[in-house]
Amino acid sequence: MKSKSAEKIRLTSYDELFGAEDNNVEGTYTTVPLSQLRPFKNHPFKVLDDEKMQETVESVIQHGVIQPGIVRPCADGYEVVAGHRRWRACELAGKAEMPVIIRNLDDDAATVLMVDTNIQRENLLPSEKARAYKMKYEALKHQGSKGDKHTADAVGEKAGDSGRTVQRYIRLASLIDGFLELVDTGRVAMIAGERLSFLKPEEQEMVLGAAGNIGAYPSPVQAGQLKAMSEEGTLSEGSIYALLVKKENGGQSVTISSKKIRDYFPPAYTKTQIEEVIYSLLEQWKQEKEEETDAGNTV
Structure with a gap:
């Protein structure tokens, strides 16, 4: 027995x-x-x-x-x-x-x-989850699910992902294949990929080509700047190269032990979830510093 x-x-x-x-x-x-x-x-x-x-x-x-x-x-x-x-x-x-x-x-x-x-x-690769979540999201909407947030929550329920995480993955599905592969391999952070996904496909191709030539891929902050330039209609091959070359020739690099970082997170957190939290906190810190600077300039 x-x-x-x-x-x-x-x-x-x-x-x-x-x-x-x-x-x-x-x-x-x-x-x-x-x-x-x-x-x-x-x-x-x-x-x-x-x-x-x-x-x-x-x-x-x-x-x-x-x-x-x-x-x-x-x-x-x-x-x-x-x-x-x-x-x-x-x-x-x-x-x-x-x-x-x-x-x-x-x-x-x-x-x-x-x-x-x-x-x-x-x-599962980010590209797999991105395409799968998009397909399920659209299917649930066809079935009559009401409200984007409610539908996103329902999409992620099976895998234990929040509605916000689902929405981020769905944004990745708008990336061209070249950028999706870079997100899969970790050369482009997921939050950077999410911001780049707002660019038109032809704009993404321009950025990908420039990044490949320089050998430097957009950081989350740079991806946000590229998104803003796209929305303002100022994104061009020249502005892309200027932004990415600035990163390549930029300041001192900082390396932090992954073990030290993991000490601050629950054991079940994935690399993607950890990245999301870190970049979110950095963005919050950056905005606070900018607000402090603006307040000082108005005194």
Whole structure:
């Protein structure tokens, strides 16, 4: 007889491999050929042939697909709503078919389910969350959710993100791919990406090109300045280079130990959440200093 602790270990491993889903899903259980499966339109989550995928492949070879995918009928087969990684694992394992639950879902319901069954995965990139949250936000609005704040709160509920955090991720979805990749790799801070997202795509391309040539990417403060220039109609190639070169030739760099910084935050805080708090406090401090200067000048 297996111990409760052994069962817990197995279940945790399974959830990591396949993702947690509602076991009481309504629909028709069946097995379909892999050739009849189609990816979800604009699926925002990456399916990588990495180490975790190899673990999933080995599990499929040894035990089969224990948790069926969720699909819905489409014109030439079945669109995968949940189970893209299992589908890929079946392909790599040499399987010809996969167990699924067929559900009749409209576009909005399918989108919400697709996001909810993936959003709790570990190590999601900012670009994945940005596109996923935008899709779910629009789906909930179509379903009749009232109020931007209420909808944003509902979008982030499954992953434990606040409505404000959701809105920031949704802003990132307006970034061009080049900047999204820089946010994913940490070369551009999320708060800087949020501010750059207000620039028109052609303006973002200009900034990205200049940054690449100089080798210096906009800081959160500079991103705010670029946003202001865009709104004022003064953003140009010359003004972009002048701003970024100023940073490259700027003052003394400051390095702070990440361990020291983490001492001030709860253990569960992610790098992105820590950055948001730090930049928010710095902005507040900067504004207070500017107000003090202005007050001194008026005396």
